[in-house]
Amino acid sequence: MSRGFHEYKDRIGGALPATPFSAEKHPDNLAGFLFILPNLVVFSAFLFGPVIYAFYLSFTEWSIIAGEATWIGLENYRDLLYPLPWANDWAVLDRPTENLWWYAVINTLTFVIGTVPLGIFGGLTVALVLDKRIRFRKFYRTTFFMPVMLSGAVSAVIWRWILSVDGIVNSLLAPVGLDHAWAGDPATALFAVIMIAVWGGIGFNMIIFLAGLQNIPEELYEAARIDGTSQWQQFRHVTWPNLQNTYFFVIVLAIINSFQVFGIAQAFAEGGPYYSTTVIVVRIYQEAFQNGNLGYASAMAFILFVFVFAFSYYQYRIRGQGEVTY
């Protein structure tokens, strides 16, 4: 008889498995459900229900004015995806109006590619420096963390002033002739948004990296020092490999969050100038709440949902394996 069988027999007390609802197997059935009841109601009404409803909406034409849904099948998805981005020799890259969805996707990808590496490199660098025994390190840590406290929309408004035509950045750059209408030029507006996001996110990455650094056993460094290794060698062979779980977690999280950026882009330039800061969620917001096409906007939201969910699920699986705790 296999070992598994005996374990199983012990676990159920040698008796046949009880029915799922029996008080013997689950003594707290009533109390348990009463305890979670408020949450179940709220989640059903505002999370589970709406996700299913959003999926249905994406197959309908629903305008705020008409206030009712007409089933149109896959039409929303077709209108959204066509013309495909490579049609007419990638015309969408030059003319946002060719297909606003793909233009928003490209803007979002640019934003992700801009913020994620900068934010992570910056956060790791700051964490490495502030993990050392330097003077005022508490003060520095607090300073770098301060922007994280702000709503993206608030930091975007502040930066809009700093980067405005006669703002601080331009008065510093004017003597060398580099002053520029940062927010007004489609070529630079998205970069300004990227910069604001990096400014607001470095402190967050720093904190997670610091937690990761503190989890590396001190003995590993001691052993390395006894071998007389240089600081770079210690980083390369002790710190870097031991941070693997942390930077995986930070990267995936940064990607998930960057794909959903909204407040910064909306408050900095309302998606403009000339759609240059129209990222996916700004696009969804415009279509749903400015143009009133809730069905069409739901189709966009659902594509975003599938993507983000797949990514998060992947992260969740890997995170479970690595057992990273903070």
Next chain:
Amino acid sequence: MPKSNYDYPGYERSGAWYWLKTITLYVAITIGALWTIGPFWWTLTTALSADPGAGIVAIVPETVTFASFSALFDQVPVGRWFFNAFVFAGAVTIFNVTFDSLAGYAFARLDFVGRDRLFLLLIATMMIPGMVTMIPVYIILSELGWINTYRGLIVPFIASPFGIFLLRQHFLGLPEALGEAARLDGCNKFRVFYHIYLPLAKPAVATLVIFTFMFTWNNFEWPLIIATSQDMFTLPVALYTVRGQYVDNWGLVMAAATLIVIPPVIAFLSAQKYFIRGMTLSGFKG
């Protein structure tokens, strides 16, 4: 305090190389810190200076005046916006702590059918982007006539999977024997939770309170959608709107920004530990 290389033989705190490295390090980190803190400082100085439109890079304004603040209070309902932001963040926090501690305890310590599957399902909802549910929730609330009301603002946020997750973790770490002893003394299941375990969960509850409050205070998307008239705005939406209305009056806009920035900064400085814990656990930033 971690040890440093210099506590070991063979690593000298001297020589040109050591000083070059040290000085570069301090210069770089200070420049970085100035970059992070600068916008806060300029927000304040712009709000306090007499003529902010002229593009002066004054580190300290020549004349300090509260004219922008008084103009702000005269021209827009700042008091109302503060009130709204407190009602929104306060109510969401109170509901969350109540509901999530109940559920967190149930998922940790009560044995009911399908518990672990339900918990996994709740955790999975943390991966749903906010915009996906906002459109249907907006439709539901407009059917109920809740657009532009406090109910509409608050109710969709009164429970959070993150809060349940956080408190469950904490309850799992408390000894089971405490509850068993109380049960033998005749306490019912709710009293065991309320009198024995909840008081022991104070650190986790504090984290949840501070984190939820700030997260809600900073919420921009939802009030932007649900508040259709000025008197229902919360602060981030109000700032966004003020910026649109007073395009060239940066003194006034930054006065508004200063008022919005002060509460989170004070809260953060006084409860840093809880913030950092909340944020690293949730993977959200405010």
